[in-house]
Amino acid sequence: MLTLIRGANLYTPSPQGQMDVLIAGSKVIDFRTEIKLESNTEVKIIDGRGNILVPGFVDSLVHITGGGGEAGFTSRTPEMNLTDATLAGITTVIAALGTDSSSRTLTNLVAKAKGLKELGLNVFCHTGSYHLPAKTLTGSITNDLMYIDEFIGVGEVAISDHRSSQPTVQQLAELAAEAKVAGMLSAKKGTVSIHVGPVNSHLAILHEVDKNTDISLSQFYPTHMNRNKALLDAGILFCEAGGTIDFTTSTTEYDLAHGEYAAAQALAYCLTHNVKPTQLTMSSDGHASLPIFDEQFNLLGLEIGKEASLLGAFQQAIRQYEVSIEHALMAITTNPANVLGIKKGTISKGSDADLVLLDSNTLAPQHVWSNGIHMVEHGFAIIKGAFE
Structure with missing residues (x-):
C-alpha cells in the first residue's frame, strides 16, 4: 500500500513549505512540491492542503504500566492504552518505572512494551527505577542494554527528592559509567534519566559528578525541571554547561498555584x-x-499524568507563549530523540513513517501514522488495543 499526502505544510521539524509526501510500507520514500504517480498499484490519497504535517511526537517519559500511588495500594495508577498516545499524536514512547519498583516490575514493563510494539507503536524502555542500586532484568545494566532490544538507558533515577534513595556522587558516577559503556557496546546512547524533586539541592549532585569524574553532564537527562523558578534557573545553568533539560507537561492546579511553571511557559x-x-x-x-x-x-x-498533556503543551507554547512551530516541535520530536540516541522525530527520505497531520487552526491531530500504520483517521482511532 502506498499513501500519498498531498499539499500539506511540511515541518521536518524545520519548515519545508507545501509538499506532497509519499509513504510506502513503514517508510517515507519521497517528498517534494508535487509527486506524480504512474502506477496501477493501489494508492491511498490524503488531502493535506491547509493542514500541517509534522513528525510523530516522541514522549520521553511515560509510565506505560502505571505507577505506584503514594496513598497505598488503591492509588496505583492504571496502564496506558494505545490510543492514549496515538490520539495525542504520540508515535514513540520511552517507558520507565518510578517510585514503585516492587509491584511494578521490569518484566511487566518490557512485556507491555512488546504488546504496544505489536500494535505499531514505537516503544523503548529504561532499566532501573527511582532507587539505587538499580534493579535490572538480567542482573546488570550492561546486560540489560546489550541483550534486550527495548532497553536504551537507565532511569528515572531520583535526586533532590524525599522519595529517592539519597544517592551519592560516587553511586551516580558508577551508574552513569556503566550505562555509557553498555551503550557503546550495544550501539545505544545509555542515557541516564534523572527525576528531579523539589528539594533545594536541585542539580548540584550532577555538577559534582561532572566536576570530579570523567562523566559529562550530557550523560544525564533531568526531568521535571519546571517545578519552580529556582529549579528552572538551575536548569538554564545546566544547559550552559552542556546539558539538556526536560519539562513535564502533566501537572495539577495546586502545583501551578504554588509556583510550578507550565511546561509551555518554561519552554x-x-x-x-x-x-x-x-x-x-x-x-x-x-x-x-x-x-x-x-x-x-x-x-x-x-492525580494522574496524561499523555494528551504533551499535545496540549505544544499547542499552548505556540498560541499563548508565541514559541515558533519549529521550536515547539523540536521539544517533542528531534530533541528527545537525539538525547536518547534513537532514530525518531524527523521526516526525511528513508525515515520511519511516523507522521501527524495537524489541523492548521486548532493544531489537533487529524491523521496519525506510526511506522506507516494509519492509527488515527479524521480524528478517530482506527487501531486500538485489544481491551479498549
Missing part, C-alpha cells in the same frame, strides 16, 4: 533566556501518579 522562558532550542524538551509523565505534597512532604492529594 518559552528558557528560549527568551538564550538557551539553545536543541537543549529543551517536554514529556508527559503519562500514567504516573502526581502526588500533591505540602512543604513538610505530607500528602494532600493524588
Whole structure:
C-alpha cells in the first residue's frame, strides 16, 4: 500500500513549505512540491492542503504500566492504552518505572512494551527505577542494554527528592559509567534519566559528578525541571554547561498555584533566556501518579499524568507563549530523540513513517501514522488495543 499526502505544510521539524509526501510500507520514500504517480498499484490519497504535517511526537517519559500511588495500594495508577498516545499524536514512547519498583516490575514493563510494539507503536524502555542500586532484568545494566532490544538507558533515577534513595556522587558516577559503556557496546546512547524533586539541592549532585569524574553532564537527562523558578534557573545553568533539560507537561492546579511553571511557559522562558532550542524538551509523565505534597512532604492529594498533556503543551507554547512551530516541535520530536540516541522525530527520505497531520487552526491531530500504520483517521482511532 502506498499513501500519498498531498499539499500539506511540511515541518521536518524545520519548515519545508507545501509538499506532497509519499509513504510506502513503514517508510517515507519521497517528498517534494508535487509527486506524480504512474502506477496501477493501489494508492491511498490524503488531502493535506491547509493542514500541517509534522513528525510523530516522541514522549520521553511515560509510565506505560502505571505507577505506584503514594496513598497505598488503591492509588496505583492504571496502564496506558494505545490510543492514549496515538490520539495525542504520540508515535514513540520511552517507558520507565518510578517510585514503585516492587509491584511494578521490569518484566511487566518490557512485556507491555512488546504488546504496544505489536500494535505499531514505537516503544523503548529504561532499566532501573527511582532507587539505587538499580534493579535490572538480567542482573546488570550492561546486560540489560546489550541483550534486550527495548532497553536504551537507565532511569528515572531520583535526586533532590524525599522519595529517592539519597544517592551519592560516587553511586551516580558508577551508574552513569556503566550505562555509557553498555551503550557503546550495544550501539545505544545509555542515557541516564534523572527525576528531579523539589528539594533545594536541585542539580548540584550532577555538577559534582561532572566536576570530579570523567562523566559529562550530557550523560544525564533531568526531568521535571519546571517545578519552580529556582529549579528552572538551575536548569538554564545546566544547559550552559552542556546539558539538556526536560519539562513535564502533566501537572495539577495546586502545583501551578504554588509556583510550578507550565511546561509551555518554561519552554518559552528558557528560549527568551538564550538557551539553545536543541537543549529543551517536554514529556508527559503519562500514567504516573502526581502526588500533591505540602512543604513538610505530607500528602494532600493524588492525580494522574496524561499523555494528551504533551499535545496540549505544544499547542499552548505556540498560541499563548508565541514559541515558533519549529521550536515547539523540536521539544517533542528531534530533541528527545537525539538525547536518547534513537532514530525518531524527523521526516526525511528513508525515515520511519511516523507522521501527524495537524489541523492548521486548532493544531489537533487529524491523521496519525506510526511506522506507516494509519492509527488515527479524521480524528478517530482506527487501531486500538485489544481491551479498549
